[in-house]
Each structure stands twice: as C-alpha cells, then as structure tokens.
Amino acid sequence: xxxxxxxxxxxxxxxxxxxxxxxxxxxxxxxxxxxxxxxxxxxxxxxxxxxxxxxxxxxxxxxxxxxxxxxxxxxxxxxxxxxxxxxxxxxxxxxxxxxxxxxxxxxxxxxxxxxxxxxxxxxxxxxxxxxxxxxxxxxxxxxxxxxxxxxxxxxxxxxxxxxxxxxxxxxxxxxxxxxxxxxxxxxxxxxxxxxxxxxxxxxxxxxxxxxxxxxxxxxxxxxxxxxxxxxxxxxxxxxxxxxxxxxxxxxxxxxxxxxxxxxxxxxxxxxxxxxxxxxxxxxxxxxxxxxxxxxxxxxxxxxxxxxxxxxxxxxxxxxxxxxxxxxxxxxxxxxxxxxxxxxxxxxxxx
Amino acid sequence: xxxxxxxxxxxxxxxxxxxxxxxxxxxxxxxxxxxxxxxxxxxxxxxxxxxxxxxxxxxxxxxxxxxxxxxxxxxxxxxxxxxxxxxxxxxxxxxxxxxxxxxxxxxxxxxxxxxxxxxxxxxxxxxxxxxxxxxxxxxxxxxxxxxxxxxxxxxxxxxxxxxxxxxxxxxxxxxxxxxxxxxxxxxxxxxxxxxxxxxxxxxxxxxxxxxxxxxxxxxxxxxxxxxxxxxxxxxxxxxxxxxxxxxxxxxxxxxxxxxxxxxxxxxxxxxxxxxxxxxxxxxxxxxxxxxxxxxxxxx
Numbered sequence: 001x002x003x004x005x006x007x008x009x010x011x012x013x014x015x016x017x018x019x020x021x022x023x024x025x026x027x028x029x030x031x032x033x034x035x036x037x038x039x040x041x042x043x044x045x046x047x048x049x050x051x052x053x054x055x056x057x058x059x060x061x062x063x064x065x066x067x068x069x070x071x072x073x074x075x076x077x078x079x080x081x082x083x084x085x086x087x088x089x090x091x092x093x094x095x096x097x098x099x100x101x102x103x104x105x106x107x108x109x110x111x112x113x114x115x116x117x118x119x120x121x122x123x124x125x126x127x128x129x130x131x132x133x134x135x136x137x138x139x140x141x142x143x144x145x146x147x148x149x150x151x152x153x154x155x156x157x158x159x160x161x162x163x164x165x166x167x168x169x170x171x172x173x174x175x176x177x178x179x180x181x182x183x184x185x186x187x188x189x190x191x192x193x194x195x196x197x198x199x200x201x202x203x204x205x206x207x208x209x210x211x212x213x214x215x216x217x218x219x220x221x222x223x224x225x226x227x228x229x230x231x232x233x234x235x236x237x238x239x240x241x242x243x244x245x246x247x248x249x250x251x252x253x254x255x256x257x258x259x260x261x262x263x264x265x266x267x268x269x270x271x272x273x274x275x276x277x278x279x280x281x282x283x284x285x286x287x288x289x290x291x292x293x294x295x296x297x298x299x300x301x302x303x304x305x306x307x308x309x310x311x312x313x314x315x316x317x318x319x320x321x322x323x324x325x326x327x328x329x330x331x332x333x334x335x336x337x338x339x340x341x342x343x344x345x346x347x348x349x350x
Numbered sequence: 351x352x353x354x355x356x357x358x359x360x361x362x363x364x365x366x367x368x369x370x371x372x373x374x375x376x377x378x379x380x381x382x383x384x385x386x387x388x389x390x391x392x393x394x395x396x397x398x399x400x401x402x403x404x405x406x407x408x409x410x411x412x413x414x415x416x417x418x419x420x421x422x423x424x425x426x427x428x429x430x431x432x433x434x435x436x437x438x439x440x441x442x443x444x445x446x447x448x449x450x451x452x453x454x455x456x457x458x459x460x461x462x463x464x465x466x467x468x469x470x471x472x473x474x475x476x477x478x479x480x481x482x483x484x485x486x487x488x489x490x491x492x493x494x495x496x497x498x499x500x501x502x503x504x505x506x507x508x509x510x511x512x513x514x515x516x517x518x519x520x521x522x523x524x525x526x527x528x529x530x531x532x533x534x535x536x537x538x539x540x541x542x543x544x545x546x547x548x549x550x551x552x553x554x555x556x557x558x559x560x561x562x563x564x565x566x567x568x569x570x571x572x573x574x575x576x577x578x579x580x581x582x583x584x585x586x587x588x589x590x591x592x593x594x595x596x597x598x599x600x601x602x603x604x605x606x607x608x609x610x611x612x613x614x615x616x617x618x619x620x621x622x623x624x625x626x627x628x629x630x631x632x633x634x635x636x637x638x639x640x641x642x643x644x645x646x647x648x649x
Contacts, residue, residue, distance in 0.1 A: 072439075106444045109417075160442060166414040168440075198410040203398060206409065238407070241400045241597070280571070311569065312432065313472060342472075347408045347436040 032065035032073075033344030037130035040340075045321075045333035055081055057337065058129045060098070064346060071102045076128065098128065098151055113156040113172075118149055120156065120170045120194045121212045123232035123253050124271075125149050131348050133251070133273060135319045135337045139289045139301045140269030144228065144255050146180040153177075154189075166198040182216050183224040183262065190216035190226070198350075208234040208350075224261035230254060236350075247277040265294045273303075283307040300324045315339045370506050373419040375430050376403050377622040378486040379456060379495075381630050383423060385521045386499050390510050396437075399623030402597040403429055404476065404569070408436040416441035419452070420506060423499065426457030427483035452506075457483060459498040460491045463550055475567025487620060488551030489529050489635050493522050528632060532556060536643035541589045543580060543606075545598045548620050552638055561587055564594075564602050572602045581609045589613060593642060595620045616641040 039057035059079040066072045076099045082092040101115025118126040124133075124141055141149065154174035161167040172192040176182030182190060194212045201207055214228035232253040239246060252272040259265040273287035284306055291299040301323045309315040316338055323331040372393040374380040380395035387393065396412050397403045403425070416422060416437055424430055438446055445452035462481025470477050485491045500518045504511040538557040545564045553560050561583050566576040583589065584606060592603040594617045603615045618641050619625040619634065628634050 105439070105447065107442070108444055109442050111442055160414065160417050166410040168410070196410070200409075200411045206411070208410070240398045242599075243401060243597075244405060245599070311472075311476075347433050349436070350408050350410055 030065075032063040033346070035062040035064075035341060035343040035345050036060070037062070037128075037339070037341045039130055040338040041135070042336040043333065044335075045331065046329075047331045047333075056093075057081075057135075060128060060130055062344070062346070064344065066105065067102060070104060070106045072105050073102045075100045078129070096148065098148075109159055111158050113158075114154075116151060116153045117156070118151045119154075119174060119192045119214070120158070120172060121150060121192050121214055121228065122194075122230040122255060123208075123210060123234060123251065126349070130339055130341065133275065133285065134287060134303055134305055135317060135335050136321075138271045138287070139291055139299060139323070140253070140255055140271045143267060143269060143291055143293070144180070144257050146178060150178055150181065152190075166196075168196045170194045170196075176216055176218075181214070181226050181228070181257075181259075183218055185218045185220075185224075188216065188218040190214060204237055204239045206236050206350075208232075208236075218261075222261050224263075225259070227258045229256045245277070245280050247275075249275040267294055268292045281309055283309065297326050299326075313341045313345060370420045370503055371418055372421045372423060372503075373415055374423040375425055375434060376486065377624070378492075378631060378634070379423050379425065381622040382486070382492060382496055383499055383503075385631070386496055386514055386517050387503055388513065388517050390507060390513065391503065397621075399619065399621040399625070399628070400597060404432065406430075406433045408433040408440075410437075410440065412437040413440035416446060417443050419443060419446055421452045421454065421502065422446040423454045423456060423502075425483050425486070426455035427462060427480040428478040429483035454498060454502045456495045456498065457481070457485065459494045460485050460488075463554060464547070475565070476569030477567075482547055482550050484548045484620070485551050486631075487549055487638070488555050489525055489532070489631075490555050491551060492631060493525060496521055524632070528635060529555075532635060532639035532643070535639045540591075540642070541587055542642065543584060543589055543592045543603075545592075545594045545600075545603070548595045549593060549638070549642075552635075552642075556639070556642075558642060561589055564592075577602060577605060581606055584610050584613055591616055591642065593618055596624060618642075 037060040040054070041057035042054050044052050057080065061077045063075045064072070075097070078096045078098045079093050080096070082090045082094050097116060099115070099117045101113055101117045103111055103113040120126060124138065125145060137147070137149065152174035154172055156170060156172035158168055158170035161169055170193070174190045174192060176188060176190045177184055192212070192214045194210060196208065196210045198206055198208045210232040212230040214226070216226040218224040230253065232251070234249065234251040237248040252270065254268070254270045256268040257265065269289065269291040271287065271289045273285060275283055275285045277283050285304070287303040289301040293299065301321065303319060303321050305317055305319040307315055307317040317336070319335045319337070321333040370387065370391045372383050372387065372391050374383060374393060374395045376397050377395040377399040380393045383391060383393045394415065396415070397406055422438070424434060444450060447453060448455065457480065462485060465481040466477060466479045470479055486495070496518055500514045504514050533556060536556040536558060539559055541559045541561050542553070543562055543564065544560055547563055547568065550560065552558070562580050564572045564580060566573055590613060592606060592613055592615050594600040594603050594615060596617050596619050600615055600617050607613055607615055618638060619628050622628055622630055622634055624634070628637055
C-alpha cells in the first residue's frame with residue numbers, strides 16, 4: 001500500500017511538473033515522452049498453484065527526454081505484484097526503478113552513461129519484460145542474474161569500432177548488489193565488457209554475434225570472486241518485399257558462471273529459440289533451454305508460443321512450458337498474456 | 351621544394367574529390383539529393399525502394415552508416431518515428447540529431463496535407479498528426495525539398511554553391527516540362543480507389559479524386575464490411591481503377607474486381623528503385639502518370 005502511495009505521489013509530482021513546464025513553454029514540447037506498458041497474465045501450472053489465475057504481471061512506466069544540449073535521460077519504473085512469503089503472489093505491489101540513467105548526446109564517437117541500468121551482458125539481459133521474446137524471462141537468465149535481471153548503479157562507455165561492419169564495444173563498472181552474482185560490498189566494483197557485431201549478409205539477412213564478460217573480486221576474510229562469460233548468435237531474415245508478411249529469427253545464447261569464495265558455484269546454460277512469422281499478425285515460436293548446475297541438477301525446458309500482434313502497441317500471446325528437472329516430475333504451465341502499450345513507444349533494439 | 355610540389359599535386363585531386371556523404375531515409379530523397387548534389391555527393395538510402403518506410407527495423411548497420419554521414423535527410427512527419435531515433439542515437443554522430451547542423455527534415459520545407467488539428471488517438475489507426483508524410487510523390491513539392499537540399503549542401507560545401515544552384519535550375523525546368531506532360535496524360539477529376547493514402551499528393555497535383563482507400567484506417571487491413579462499402583462506391587461512382595502500392599497485397603483489389611469486372615488494378619511502385627526501370631524521380635512520376643492516366647488516352 002505504501003509503495004502504491006509513493007508511486008501515486010510520484011506521478012502527481014511529475015504531472016504537476018509537466019503542467020508547470022506547460023505554462024512556461026509553448027505547448028508541451030519540453031515534457032518528457034511518457035509511455036505505459038501493461039502486462040496482464042493468466043497462468044495455470046502443475047506446480048506453484050498459488051501463482052495460478054489472473055494477475056497484473058507488470059506495469060512499466062517509461063519517461064524519456066533530452067536533459068539539455070549534453071545529456072538525455074531515461075527512467076523506467078516497474079510496478080509488479082510482490083511475492084508472498086507463503087509462495088505465490090500477494091496483493092501488494094512493488095515499485096522498482098528498473099533503469100534511471102543519463103547518457104551523453106554531444107560527444108562524437110562515444111556514449112557515456114551514468115545511473116542505474118541493465119548491464120550490457122549478452123543479448124537478453126537488457127530487454128525489458130514487455131519486449132521479452134517469451135512471456136517470462138528464460139530459465140538461464142533467471143539462474144544467472146535472478147528474477148529481476150542484472151540492473152545496477154554504475155558508469156558505462158561505449159564506442160563504435162572503426163571497422164567495415166557494425167562493431168560496438170562497451171565497458172561498464174557497476175556497484176555490486178545482485179545476490180545471485182556478488183557478495184555485497186561498498187568498496188568493490190564489478191566490470192562488464194561486451195563486443196557486439198552485426199553483418200548484413202544481404203538486404204534481408206543479418207547475423208549478429210556478441211561476446212560478453214563480467215568480473216568481480218572482493219577480498220575481506222576470504223577472496224570472493226565471480227566470473228561470467230557469454231556468447232550469443234542471432235540470425236534474422238526479413239524479406240525486403242512483402243516484409244510485413246514473413247520473417248524468421250534464430251537466436252542462441254550461452255552463459256557460463258563461476259563463483260569462488262564463501263559461495264562456490266559453477267553453472268552454465270544455453271538458450272536457443274526460433275521465431276517464424278506465419279502471416280502479417282501471427283507468429284509461432286519454440287525455445288529450448290538447457291542448464292548445467294553445480295549440484296549436477298540438469299534442467300531442460302521446452303517452450304512453445306503463439307502470438308497475435310495486431311499492431312506494435314498490443315499483442316496477445318499464449319505459451320506452453322514444460323520444465324524437466326532431474327528426478328522430478330515435469331512441470332507444465334500454460335500462460336496467456338495481453339501486452340498493451342500507450343503513449344510514447346520507443347523503438348525496440350534490433 | 352620539387353618533392354613538396356609533387357606531394358601537393360598528388361594530394362590535390364584526393365582533397366578536391368572528397369564528396370559529401372549523405373544518408374537519406376528513402377530512395378526518393380536519395381535521388382533528389384543526387385539530382386542536386388551531382389558528382390559532389392555520395393548518397394545512400396536506408397529504406398529500399400520496395401520497402402514500406404513506416405515499418406523498418408532499427409538495424410545496427412544503419413547506425414554504422416549514419417556514424418559516417420556528413421548529412422542525414424529524413425522525411426519527418428512521424429514517418430520514421432518507429433526506428434530512426436534509435437539508430438541516430440546509436441550512431442554517436444551528434445551533428446545529425448534533429449535540429450543540428452547536419453540534419454535536414456524534408457517535411458519542414460513543405461506545407462503538408464491532411465494535418466490533424468483536432469484530437470486524434472491510435473483508435474484511428476496509424477495516423478500522422480503532423481500531416482501526410484508522402485509528399486515526395488508530389489512533383490511540385492519535390493522542388494521545395496530540392497531547394498532546401500541545395501541550401502543545406504551549399505552550407506557544407508560553400509565552394510560548390512553555384513554548381514548546386516545550376517543543378518537545381520536544371521532539375522526544376524526538367525520537372526516543369528514533365529508536369530505539363532503528365533497533366534496531359536491524366537484526366538482531371540478521374541476517380542480512383544487506393545490501398546493506403548500514399549499517393550494523396552500526386553492525386554492533389556493532378557486533380558485525381560481518391561474516392562476511398564482499401565484500408566478502413568491507416569495501417570489496418572481491410573475488413574469485409576469495408577470492402578462491401580468500397581464495392582458499392584466503385585459501382586455508384588464509376589471508378590475504373592484501383593491503385594495498389596507494390597508493398598501491399600493486391601488480394602483485396604482482386605476480390606473487388608471479381609464483383610466489378612470493369613475495374614482495372616494497377617500495382618505501382620511509390621519509390622525510386624521500387625520496380626525494375628524506375629531509376630529516378632522522373633521515371634517514377636512518368637510511370638505513375640502512365641498507370642493512373644491511361645483512362646484519358648483511351649477515352
């Protein structure tokens with residue numbers, strides 16, 4: 001309840017601010033672009049029956065604007081149902097500032113970024129819930145980064161390499177707080193490095209390859225160390241003619257995580273999916289995930305999805321998951337999601 | 351001293367041959383830039399002639415191309431809103447951001463049709479509040495954009511100002527001759543049905559009456575009730591042609607033809623390189639005039 005009050009006050013303050021700007025400026029040209037994404041969900045599964053039924057999966061508020069001639073700012077605030085202590089969803093909502101950052105717009109060649117943001121690791125950590133390829137974050141992503149992904153406060157720099165193809169390098173330093181990766185320490189930082197490359201094989205076909213690394217080390221009584229390596233490969237086909245009727249995508253990501261110190265852990269996982277466009281508004285998707293966990297518990301997850309996407313502002317998706325853990329009965333789950341977007345809707349990353 | 355002079359002689363052609371690198375969002379803008387910039391520019395369009403510029407994806411390769419651009423020419427009026435801001439940001443080329451020195455938004459140069467001054471919402475489909483963005487299909491308006499391009503590239507290469515001015519005059523006079531030829535080919539008040547409001551400006555220039563569009567709302571595919579309404583309009587108003595832009599499916603037009611066999615269907619390109627043989631704006635306007643105006647030559 002308290003969180004809802006905070007968010008209401010926050011919205012009122014922003015609205016009042018926007019109104020005051022309106023009176024000072026011509027029209028609303030200096031107001032930030034505001035977008036709202038709402039994800040409504042119905043779920044029915046063989047496990048976690050407390051989570052079954054209808055729920056508001058997430059409400060995401062996005063604010064974007066240029067700050068001045070040197071910076072632009074972005075804020076994405078998510079509201080989602082709290083996990084109950086007895087399992088399942090409670091009636092309370094959490095307010096989570098997923099990303100609040102500024103980045104430079106006036107420096108040629110480089111972009112510098114500061115604030116709280118998703119770490120530029122792999123292909124899907126930076127993707128927000130409403131833009132995820134499937135209804136839920138993949139098992140591999142959840143195991144490596146936790147339910148909310150890796151979003152930390154820090155600084156980042158990125159540059160386009162002077163090569164004959166698109167090649168972007170980024171380097172970020174982050175204050176470590178994510179319990180799935182770090183031992184929290186105010187005097188240590190983690191480093192994230194990523195190289196993203198894309199080649200146009202033809203006007204309709206692209207191939208993207210990324211290589212990521214994360215390193216964290218902290219010495220107190222014992223040395224705590226985390227290393228993460230990842231590689232991703234995505235092939236996209238969209239014909240130049242009749243491009244609204246057919247397309248194909250295949251994407252694969254591999255992540256290896258190793259923790260040493262008070263927690264010793266060595267996990268690795270692979271996610272691979274295909275998306276095929278059946279008609280102008282219909283898509284079919286299939287995903288396979290494999291996790292190799294430290295405690296020799298292997299997990300295999302199979303997912304199928306059918307999406308109806310009438311416009312870029314709404315979609316209805318139905319998904320079936322079958323998750324197989326060693327020596328355990330397979331978990332089955334069927335989910336139906338309505339994804340709507342109002343207001344400003346910034347372009348999604350390719 | 352002799353070596354120094356030789357060095358200067360060798361370097362001079364390389365220096366003088368440095369062309370202005372222009373990226374445009376559409377092939378129509380690219381051809382117009384080429385008409386004015388001639389051999390002083392290198393130009394490339396992000397959208398291919400057969401693609402619908404509303405629905406491009408923000409490809410990183412566009413980002414890469416924009417990072418090296420001396421000038422970006424976009425249509426504006428919301429046409430590229432779904433993809434261009436992201437690639438401009440990714441290019442890390444601050445001078446091509448909107449409002450900066452190396453950015454030209456062509457819609458700023460023309461008076462747009464179909465502006466929405468009243469309240470609009472997305473329930474009305476893919477509407478552009480600023481006005482219809484397909485103004486490059488108006489030969490008249492292309493001259494206004496050409497003047498703006500001439501001014502902008504003259505700022506970038508002031509030494510070539512008279513060269514660009516001369517090319518602008520050549521383009522304008524060649525186009526004026528074309529306009530009087532196309533006016534003769536198209537019957538004033540001719541009634542057509544189109545798929546989308548892409549050809550609004552061409553129709554406006556040549557007084558063609560667009561009775562209706564096959565999309566019930568912009569970006570929304572035709573529904574059965576709307577098709578029935580169009581069929582009755584075709585019959586009642588004696589419409590002889592259905593014009594379908596070649597990046598749309600002509601299946602609905604064929605369905606109407608089954609009900610009204612007299613009507614003919616013309617699938618037309620709306621951009622340079624949109625079809626084999628459409629290599630510049632003149633051949634595009636010429637082709638459109640031929641396909642839309644055939645009725646006059648027959649009558």
